[in-house]
Amino acid sequence: MPLTPEVLAAQGEVVAWLGSxxxxxxxxxxxxxxxxxxxxxxxxxxxxxxxxxxLLPSLNVLYVSSEGRAxxxxxxxxxxxxxxxxxxxxxxxxxxxxxxxxxxxRRAVDAxxxxxxxxxxxxxxxxxxxxxxxxxxxxxxxxxxxEAVAASDAIVRATDGSPFTTLFNRFSIDNNPMxxxxxx
Numbered sequence: 034m035p036l037t038p039e040v041l042a043a044q045g046e047v048v049a050w051l052g053s054x055x056x057x058x059x060x061x062x063x064x065x066x067x068x069x070x071x072x073x074x075x076x077x078x079x080x081x082x083x084x085x086x087x088l089l090p091s092l093n094v095l096y097v098s099s100e101g102r103a104x105x106x107x108x109x110x111x112x113x114x115x116x117x118x119x120x121x122x123x124x125x126x127x128x129x130x131x132x133x134x135x136x137x138x139r140r141a142v143d144a145x146x147x148x149x150x151x152x153x154x155x156x157x158x159x160x161x162x163x164x165x166x167x168x169x170x171x172x173x174x175x176x177x178x179x180e181a182v183a184a185s186d187a188i189v190r191a192t193d194g195s196p197f198t199t200l201f202n203r204f205s206i207d208n209n210p211m212x213x214x215x216x217x
Contacts, residue, residue, distance in 0.1 A: 038077045041110075047165045050158045054121040057079050057080070066085070070188075074087045084096055093105045094112070114168065115168060118171075122149075132201055140216055143215075148212065
């Protein structure tokens with residue numbers, strides 16, 4: 034059986050573990066954005082920074098940040114959970130992508146993984162979630178994230194009609210002394 038939000042919701046302990054990875058499956062009451070061509074967007078969750086996760090009719094997962102950035106981040110709900118489990122700092126990978134450079138994203142992963150403050154907790158959550166859901170480890174979560182964002186064709190708009198920008202940000206880990214040193 035494929036992993037869906039409904040299947041996940043029945044797994045209270047797994048939802049709690051995902052919460053430790055900054056994902057909440059309690060959607061906002063009212064959406065603060067629109068998506069061109071999508072009548073009733075289905076928000077499936079949010080993160081601690083105010084961003085929203087939306088399951089599109091195509092079954093892709095869209096992320097809408099509270100800072101005016103948006104894009105498809107996973108080809109399916111299961112791929113989304115695999116991404117969050119493998120790389121809970123996935124949004125930072127996009128922040129330090131140097132405008133969408135896959136090699137920079139891979140450099141960011143190495144640096145971000147080296148700076149995890151709660152590495153044992155994250156690794157325990159990863160193992161618990163995968164075991165409870167029978168979830169295979171993602172082959173290349175960074176490559177899949179890159180492909181999803183690069184191919185994203187969803188147009189998200191603020192309430193005033195202005196379009197959101199891409200999730201790829203212009204920074205690289207070289208712009209951050211802590212990450213630059215961790216990668217060295």
